[in-house]
Amino acid sequence: MNSDQLKKNEPAKSTGKNSRRDFMRKLGLIGAAATTGAVASGFTSQRTPEEEYVKVMTSDNKLVEIPKSQVKEVKLDTEALQSRGRLGIAGKRWVMVIDLAKCRNARECIKGCQEHHHLHPYQYHINTLVMQDNPQSAPYNMPKPCMHCDNPPCVSVCPVDATFKRQDGIVLIDNERCIGCRFCMAACPYSVRVFNWEEPFQAQLYEAQPMEYDVEANIPQKKGTITKCLFSADCLRGGDLPTCVRSCPNEVFYFGDENENAVTNGTTRETVVLSELLEKNAGYRLMEELGTKPRVYYLPPKDRVFEAPEKPDHHS
Amino acid sequence: MNKYYLIVVICVCAVLKSSAQSSWLVPQEQKEKLSLVEFTDAMRASGKEVFSVKCTACHGMPGEGTFNALLNPSPGDPASEKFQMNTDGALFYKISEGRVTMPSFKNALSKADIWNVIAYLRSFNPVYVQETAEKIETNIAPGTVLSLGISFDESKKAVAVQLVGSLEGEKNSIGGVGIKLMAKRYFGNLNIGDVKRTNKEGLSYFSWDHSLPGDSLGNVQLVAQVDQAEVYGDVKTEVTLPIAQVTNKPPLNKDRAMWNTVKKAPIWIIVGYTGGVVTVWFFIFYVLFIMKKVFALGKEPITEEEKVI
Ligand code: SF4
Ligand code: SF4
16 A cells, blocks of 8 residues: 555544544544444443443454444445555455366356346356367366456556555456546456446346445446456455355365465365465466466366366367 | 285275265264254254255255256255165265265364254155264263363473363363364464374473464464364363464555556656656757747848858
């Protein structure tokens, strides 16, 4: 996070009409009571017997205690969601591992994702492709989300800073800023970005019950702007695995924090050591030679547990 | 003689292989495992919930035959007779271990959850009569309250977990009980080493090489748990110790080549770019200036002798 933006998120500078929200910010409480599940269990403190304290999880995942009388429910507005969406979660480096040996193209990840991000059935944040490396080898299924590159060409080309990289490694899109130029689509070597050519899938729902724009989920979707895989940034904040990772019935996805050197399987919930997993299974990244430094690793489709899919057309 | 052995071995292997493909072998001891409690409606209800989230993708709705028939081995309908032939213990083993297309739910579901799912599935079997397990005998006197303590033993370079039982105010170390040590990670707990049995002093040691990454101060949250929760109860303790590796990596959007806005651009780019623009404009103005000079010279009157033809 660069210093300018950090300052923007600091409360002391602004006064006046924003003061209530700033007060909550001071306590690090943005989003606490409303979304991250405050523990309002009536925890009693020893310090002041007449004052009741509650434990609250702050937006940067610290557990703090504040007097119960001070707790006000904060409704997150777009601005607050955007500023915390830009900041990301401190001290994390998200990483995904996809085990190609286990993918049988159940497409549950796609279903979960499309539901989560209100996508049209033809729009994919994650898609499974049938791959065949050469005419001799058998085809395999390959789920392909955004690689959340550490050196993302899509971010470099965006003229309005609508797509950006966060400190925890996630590349997000701010649909409120996006001008729909689609430079980023052209720049992404992995073709993971999709454009909202039409009114969003849930347009009627948005009309019936307006919702705040959440930059961490790209909902509501906006016609004429870009959307793509977000590593379910909104779920991560609450300690949940991304939607695709949780939806997979076949143990394909691992997700975790590189700083902790651990990834958790979305199906079995088994936590394993990341470096060991990649070393033992010869983990690799897509198009390494481009220097994009993806945050998604693949384990080669060795010892497949499913029969090979049909050969893709161009090899027949 | 050697040849004879070889043939026997090959035959045995072939038989094992073919039977492993068609049926799922469950160790005898696992097969006989029973629930300690009788299934209740509450268990069935929560089992139904778990089933609809975790199992329907492949097994469909029990009794409706809506399982995914394309899978090999076939997941089957849980209400079918073949499925219900499994003993409770066998079902438990299969859910918990998994094989090929059936994932292992050992870590995804608690033991109680798995028993709830079994309770739910048994509700589709009208002839099922439940047997419950006898209480398992332990060498711990009834009424003992178990507690765990975690500490770091500098001399042994190991994390020591001690199991203590207190009965009527008297504290005793308890040996011979399996202990699991785990480190908390963001999405789950990472096992550290295998399950270790406590010795006579109630201690079990897990060797520690300080390579596990902790937070920016080197703290790590450790969780110790008694392995056989169904026998000893859910005995668990958590502690934060400063024995892990300090992890203080810079944020990923620092020092990266993302110069799409001025505020992210490094100073040399700003200076270089501005310098370039200034130079080009300077050159343009210089040329214009010279042209103006030439124009002005051309306007000056020329004397007769200066004219050269
Ligand atoms: S995969 Fe494409 S969209 Fe995702 S970060 Fe890399 S370049 Fe950007
Ligand atoms: S389409 Fe939007 S996100 Fe992509 S480069 Fe243009 S403005 Fe940026």
